[in-house]
Amino acid sequence: MTMRCFFFILATGCRAAQITFTNTQRLLFDVDGNQVDAYGSKVNWFNGSYYLYGNSFSTTGTPFGIKSYSSTDLENWKYEGFLFNPYSSNPCLGSGGCGRPHILYNPKTSTYILWANAGSSGYQVATSASPTGPFTFLASTAAIDPKFDGLQPADFAVETIGDKGYIVFSVLNFHDPSAGSIWPPIFQTLHISELTSDYTNTTRVSYPVRSSADDLIDQETESPDIFMRDGVYYVAASNTCGYCNGTIGLLYRSGKIQGPWTRQIISGYSCDSQVEGILPLNSQQGREVSNYVWHSTSVPGGPRVGFGGHIFQPLRFCSDGSVEDLNCYSQAQFNVEFQSGSGPVASGAATTAGQATPLRATYSPVCDSDLFDLFQTWTVAKSGKLRSVSVNIAASVQTVPISLTVFKFDSYADLVSPE
Known part of the structure; x- marks a missing residue:
């Protein structure tokens, strides 16, 4: 019997739009030309716009607050600021670093609920009336299943499915004698719980997310996300690596x-990335979800560097609910229809400049700005006075001052062999 696999493209309506994703043109810059400084991120659809949330690593080189961005077309992203003021009381300075933040919306209370990793103490929970904050943290952390007392909660995701909320989380077990003493610990296992009706805590009852093999792959899982398709629960995850530039891509599915x-292994290295989440997209308002998009962090050169980015690829489902392997071909393109936002397309310094490097291009990292002089040339498009020049420095933490000098010359010969 031949198994047919597919992803949906619905008929175009008045609110439908289309975007082309690739494996090499990463989401790197916002509309002002600044780095999208959000790692371990998640994209949500709230109130007619898409929002991307993630940890800031470029401020201090370590997790420092949670930044937010908004878009109506999934291509032009506007920086919305920190979700809370990290310069005053910053819960992200602890062991969890507010890692892999997720936000839910509770329609009963018109409240946005932020969850973030608080390390050994569990998960921080905060609330706001706006998807971009400011968020106010609750007095106590969320409690998980007491059978994990003494262990360390780690990567997680929260999501609403119907009128219920769920958390899928990993637990680090450094105590088991089989775990060893070096990273990664063997036992980082996934579990799922329902949330309380207000989405601010768990019911403290959990169930393992693992295959019948219960092997080393199941015992080294992190960066999960959860969604439902055709009555089936899915959990996307990766092998333990910590914001690495390539790891196993996993997809679990169950009817309950x-x-x-x-379990499926849908990629051996996830197209040089690590999964961050699944983005459900529908192509028209009121329609059911037509595409489930695999969203991952692409970090060339190693973990947590400032020059990171995000790549997206639609999952291709088969008739039995399984999924085809990710397509990691460097020239692959994925045309995806989606519901556009209700507001105008974001614009900024980079999109309105007279001349600018495109926000989406195949960029390569240059990690030697501390040691060398770098230069770039361009031919001006028109005569007149040059009023401003901007350069994006996507750095983890720049350790030496940077000076920018602009020279005018009439030919390349004047540049390379001046009289």
């Missing part, structure tokens, strides 16, 4: 959160 779960 109690399991049993069927």
